[in-house]
Amino acid sequence: MTSHRRYLLVRRPNGTPVAQDFALVTEPIPVPAPGEVIVRNHYASLDPAQRGWMDDVPSYAPPIPLGSAIRASTVGIVHASADGSFKPGDWVVGVNAIEEYSRSGPAHGLRKIDVERMPTPSNFLSAIGAVGLTGYFGLLEAGRPVAGETVLASGAAGAVGSVVGQIAKLKGCRTIGIAGGPDKCARARDRYGYDVAIDYRRKSVAQLAAEILAAAPDGVDIVFENVGGDVLDASLLNLAMHARIVLCGLISEYNSDHGRVGARNIWQLIVKRATMKGFLVRDYSTRFAAGGAQMAAWMAEGKLHIDEHIVSGIDRAYEAFMMLFTGKNQGKMILKLA
Ligand SMILES: NC(=O)c1ccc[n+]([C@@H]2O[C@H](COP(=O)([O-])OP(=O)(O)OC[C@H]3O[C@@H](n4cnc5c(N)ncnc54)[C@H](OP(=O)(O)O)[C@@H]3O)[C@@H](O)[C@H]2O)c1
Numbered sequence: 190m191t192s193h194r195r196y197l198l199v200r201r202p203n204g205t206p207v208a209q210d211f212a213l214v215t216e217p218i219p220v221p222a223p224g225e226v227i228v229r230n231h232y233a234s235l236d237p238a239q240r241g242w243m244d245d246v247p248s249y250a251p252p253i254p255l256g257s258a259i260r261a262s263t264v265g266i267v268h269a270s271a272d273g274s275f276k277p278g279d280w281v282v283g284v285n286a287i288e289e290y291s292r293s294g295p296a297h298g299l300r301k302i303d304v305e306r307m308p309t310p311s312n313f314l315s316a317i318g319a320v321g322l323t324g325y326f327g328l329l330e331a332g333r334p335v336a337g338e339t340v341l342a343s344g345a346a347g348a349v350g351s352v353v354g355q356i357a358k359l360k361g362c363r364t365i366g367i368a369g370g371p372d373k374c375a376r377a378r379d380r381y382g383y384d385v386a387i388d389y390r391r392k393s394v395a396q397l398a399a400e401i402l403a404a405a406p407d408g409v410d411i412v413f414e415n416v417g418g419d420v421l422d423a424s425l426l427n428l429a430m431h432a433r434i435v436l437c438g439l440i441s442e443y444n445s446d447h448g449r450v451g452a453r454n455i456w457q458l459i460v461k462r463a464t465m466k467g468f469l470v471r472d473y474s475t476r477f478a479a480g481g482a483q484m485a486a487w488m489a490e491g492k493l494h495i496d497e498h499i500v501s502g503i504d505r506a507y508e509a510f511m512m513l514f515t516g517k518n519q520g521k522m523i524l525k526l527a
Pocket residue numbers: 236237238319320323344345346347348349350367368369370373415416436437438439440441442468469470471512513514515516517518520521522
């Protein structure tokens with residue numbers, strides 16, 4: 190094999206991405222320059238955040254340059270190395286791209302992983318990757334749950350939300366999940382242990398707020414927000430005194446072509462002396478090993494279910510990525526590349 194395929198951003202999406210915003214190209218497999226490592230990617234993480242990196246707007250990461258492969262965390266095997274700390278055959282994880290082979294190295298956060306530790310190497314993108322650790326640190330450090338409190342999470346049946354609900358139960362909280370459609374709600378309840386699941390689809394803010402009130406008459410102590418828009422507005426109308434809102438994601442706005450919706454009921458922060466705090470998982474990177482060890486232990490003890498939705502083939506990158514926005518994914522969205 191001398192060539193490989195790469196999935197490039199060729200045009201900045203206007204609202205919802207279309208297939209023509211991307212191009213699948215074939216190029217020679219790169220040769221490592223001094224200090225570089227070439228990784229044969231086996232799995233690439235598909236994340237809502239990638240949609241944000243496609244826009245040329247200020248963010249915590251630079252926009253993906255046009256003509257570059259879509260930035261993604263990947264798990265793979267070192268194919269060739271000109272860096273003494275990596276050798277061919279090592280399993281690694283790093284911030285690379287949706288491509289079959291990546292130029293990588295320490296500048297990409299590349300690190301060796303012990304794949305024997307987990308049921309499958311893809312778990313380094315889910316349970317003990319950024320997504321699992323977002324649920325872990327977001328709830329425990331930003332939310333600070335106390336036993337007996339009520340935790341509400343949106344995107345409850347998704348990769349982050351499923352972790353939040355399960356850890357909240359492990360900490361003795363009551364849990365309310367908001368998800369799209371009866372199947373996702375059943376999954377939130379039956380698999381991820383939510384005490385109540387509320388379907389947000391085709392409901393007004395007032396209807397949603399009434400359903401949350403029925404589930405939590407004394408108010409919600411922690412809102413773990415993954416969605417934003419109407420869902421957040423309805424939650425804001427149901428805060429308990431001194432509630433904490435962990436602002437983790439606003440996926441309902443990522444494809445908006447008419448600006449951001451914003452939270453319209455923030456007056457409730459004053460009424461309830463509540464706190465809303467932005468959360469970014471990378472701020473906890475020095476503690477990923479400890480968080481990952483706890484997540485792995487809960488999985489091994491059968492206390493934590495982690496689901497992955499794996500789609501095979503780089504030629505299916507667009508189809509798989511868009512499942513995040515239609516809600517077709519059943520678990521952490523991952524593209525299998527080898
Ligand atoms: N701050 C951080 O460090 C950090 C890190 C990772 C992820 N995040 C954020 O966490 C959130 C969840 O990410 P994830 O990776 O776990 O994805 P995910 O929940 O596994 O998948 C995305 C889900 O979002 C829901 N969704 C999509 N469009 C929606 C809309 N317009 N309105 C309401 N719900 C919608 C869908 O679920 P339904 O079928 O239920 O509608 C979909 O399945 C995202 O907002 C992401 O940006 C933040």
